[in-house]
Amino acid sequence: MAGQIEKRLSELGITLPKPVAPVATYVPYVTCGSLVFVSGQVPFGPDGLQYQGRVGDDFSIEDGQAAARLCAINIVAQMNAACSGDLDRVTRCVKLGGFVNGSPDFDQHPAVINGASDTICEIFGDKGKHARFAVGAGGLPFNVAVEVDAIFEISGRS
Numbered sequence: 001m002a003g004q005i006e007k008r009l010s011e012l013g014i015t016l017p018k019p020v021a022p023v024a025t026y027v028p029y030v031t032c033g034s035l036v037f038v039s040g041q042v043p044f045g046p047d048g049l050q051y052q053g054r055v056g057d058d059f060s061i062e063d064g065q066a067a068a069r070l071c072a073i074n075i076v077a078q079m080n081a082a083c084s085g086d087l088d089r090v091t092r093c094v095k096l097g098g099f100v101n102g103s104p105d106f107d108q109h110p111a112v113i114n115g116a117s118d119t120i121c122e123i124f125g126d127k128g129k130h131a132r133f134a135v136g137a138g139g140l141p142f143n144v145a146v147e148v149d150a151i152f153e154i155s156g157r158s
Helices: 004-012 061-082 109-128
Strands: 029-032 035-041 090-101 131-137 146-154
Touching (some): 061 090, 061 109, 090 109, 109 131, 109 146
Parallel strands (some): 090 131
Antiparallel strands (some): 090 146
16 A cells, blocks of 8 residues: 555656665765754756756756756655655654755855755645755755755654
8 A cells, every 4th residue: 555655756746766876975864863864965867967057057047946856856765765665754854955056146046945845845745844944055066056955854663
């Protein structure tokens, strides 16, 4: 029987990818008590990295939001692994952190990271409402436009 979140993903037309493996010396997530800290996720899609460049120069705000949405989907894929395939264990998205590789004069970082926030809320409903930061960065790994990390609370059942 499919869980509530699995059904919601299906309704939204979202298929979770295989979680992306780390590219350096870190782990994709750490569980500490009831909290899961998900490492920064970049816009990695079915064909590899997407949205390489700067928002404001190479990409519009809407493109940046699409990149942030892809980061959020990768976060949920990592959470699915952390919860042993049972996303109904998520009791709350506590916080998202968003980094935007923007042109020097770009100042719409919160609008870009809304792409991730909106996706998390679409998937988890009220449990997806979170605290957040959205900042500009002078550059991001692999020159991606956006990187997002997250903290979730989960229940103990497995």
